[in-house]
Amino acid sequence: MINLVGIALNFQYPIIGIVTTTPLNPFIRRERIFVSTKINSSVFGYACCITSQNVVAIPRGSFVHSVSQTETLIDGDIVLVTPEGRINVMHRSCDADHTVFITNRCNSRCIMCPQPPSNDPPDLQDINEKVLSLIKAGSLQHIGITGGEPTVVLDQLCQTLVYLKSNFPNAFISLLTNGRRLSDFNLAKQVVAVKNKKLLFCIPLYADNDVQHDAIVGVPGAFADTIQGIYNLYRLGRRMEVRVVVMRQNFARLTAISEFIYRNMPFVAHIAFMGMEYTGEAEQHLEDLWVDPDEYSQQLYAAVWHLHRRGMNISIYNIPLCLLAEPLWRFARDSISTWKKNYLEPCNSCSVKEKCGGVFGTSAVQSENISPLSL
């Protein structure tokens, strides 16, 4: 997410609007945020104005001034401006992807959580709804719903799913959930009552047993809840993706996890092995968690091949090609969000940079084995 900072003027509540860099007819300014280097008093009617100038003496209209890098804002971007002067880009105009951060709350306490849970600001739901309402209906190909844990705010989740179904009927929806609350069959039924045909439940599984999984999730019984949740979704005929995040705690048993998934949930549509993003909690517990993808490349190969032999659909997320055994390249996906994706200095001379998904720019550490390939 791109964040800019400036000085707010004349408003007390967050404002959400669509960026325009060219002056508009006054009658259609209400939903627009005017971004310009030249702001004068004729800009009434806009929801807000953003400028790099230093503005002092304008009595009416909301402003954020003294903002650097306003050129990163493009026509059609949907931005949130706060009374503190923060400018968050909620949706890029050029993106066919959109992510809804539905809550910051969570019922798990994972040791490697990249976004540690916190309480929700009271207006979070309003903001999400407003942003969605500004996106052109039908313009999205893919929508991610994430948190926090979306099922914690079950009613909002169901409302959001209803809204997405009617406004973006053709978009694929990924719901990132730990599946624990779905172990209650009635709750699971509520979520799937909205018949989103293109809804995929993405559920993390860190081990093939409760001892290791629960230790990572930080809640006793989490493993049993997640498995039961997966079974309930299957009974309800839903599509699922299982996500295995690889870390020091579980890399030795990756093949066992593959076998466990195949034996107990062969119905899942897709299995993703994921490199870690070392930020948030993960950065705090770096010593315990850190393992270089290069160190587990053999285990990863064995685990992926185990499932590939069995005809399952597999992907590898968040690991650059130079750290993967070459037969695994076909499974590697460009999975890191645009605003987090990064390439390191050595990558510039790499011959497969175009094909590579890069690394997390947000990670506190990077593998020392990232080196340019020449093919």
Place this chain on the structure above:
Amino acid sequence: MMRNEYSILPFTFKRLPHRKMLMVNQSGEFIFVSSNDFNDLLNNDLSAGSPTYFELKGKHFLADTDLDIAQEMVATQLRSRKSFLRHFSSLHMIVVTARCNFICDYCHASSAALEQQRVDMNWKVAKKTVDLIFSSPSPVLKIEFQGGEPLLNWPIIKEIFHYGTFLNRFAKRQLEFVICTNLTLLTEEMIDFIKEHKIAISTSLDGPKLIQDLHRKTREGYSGYDVFHSNLQRLRERIGHDGASALLTITKTNLSKLQEVIDHYVELGFDGVFLRALNPYGFARQNMEQLGYSVEAFVSEYKNILQYLIELNLQGIPFAEYYTTLLLQRIFTPFSTGFVDLQSPSGAAISGVIYDYNGEVYPTDEARMLARTGDKHFRMGHVLRNNYEEVFGGSLVKELVKKSCIEVLPGCASCVYQAYCGVDPIRNYVETKDIVGHRPSSDFCKKNTMILDHLFQLIDENDPDVIDVFWSWITRRPLEEIRHDKFSRNSP
């Protein structure tokens, strides 16, 4: 977590050489462990957190804090493995005639001479048979025309096809037709019909000409092989390559020449074979002296030929052995594999059923043969005199199901291979006059045990090349798609 506080979930086991154990649980997950670990497990001495502890926990051999969900998972696996039971009989074999233009010396069906028109199925019986078939609740109905040589009664095949298709306009089942034929009587008109209605063909091939003509003799004395061969080509030109499959009968003659037989199958463009040992029915029973062989001899040849097939696949010639594939699916995958001749409860009557030309209904072809020799123990009923409930819900079928659950049969209940094996009550009855049978003297049991012993030896050896070939068979994918890389040598 204190040490020693775990429950052991149900499993069966077997001691292997080199102080090793094979353990298999109820849902077919297996694990090799050392004798020491095995003893520790049983004595509750296995330390929580050890690699073996995690292996056994992940595969549901033991449970502690996760007991509830572990039971839920095993139950779910077991439910999926048994899901072939959900739909009831889907394979319906119809003997449209007992006549045959061949007189094979191993014939189970003890075929009748060509002039005996009275052993043809008539329209009255055929119509009632189809009505009965459509009373089955199964969403899939496979109608298989058998004989004798079914093409000798071609008109009734067409009648049954048209009537079945007509009924299916309302019943809306997945309806499939197969003709089991020696191909020698195939006319252009038949080929047109087969092509137009997408009927599958199953034929018999024992090997190259010399071997084929040795046991598969025509009543008129000409070479059956030549006619078979040219008709197979004609048929394939019209209906494509996958339309015809072949069944191999292994006699003393070709048992020692199986490699030659396989080469011939490859040459004729088949992509797999089913290695069946000769069963003691019909003519075969009378001619056992000339035809038969010991189980040991069969399994020893089976091992050789399996090795040969694996090499063939690795050289780029895709060719599968279907019986091995079936067993491997049960060993390696969590899916249901209903297979009429090897399941529990037995597939007799509840998965497959056969209708004789005279309207009598039997659970299997072997049961029908037995009736031919005067023992009508397995006669389920008659299509003209009994309705669906009487035929399929009678005491005979109930007894067959009750006494063919491998989980509770003497000798099977504690067998390590229980999860992968099945029951053949008809054969038990033929051999011991009791459908429960007697495992220690059963060739059926001996054969499957020896084959599974061999497969588990290969699984334990874990040669990635071999396992790759196995997976290409199990998942029916080209070998090159799943070839491992030299980079890694672990994980079966």
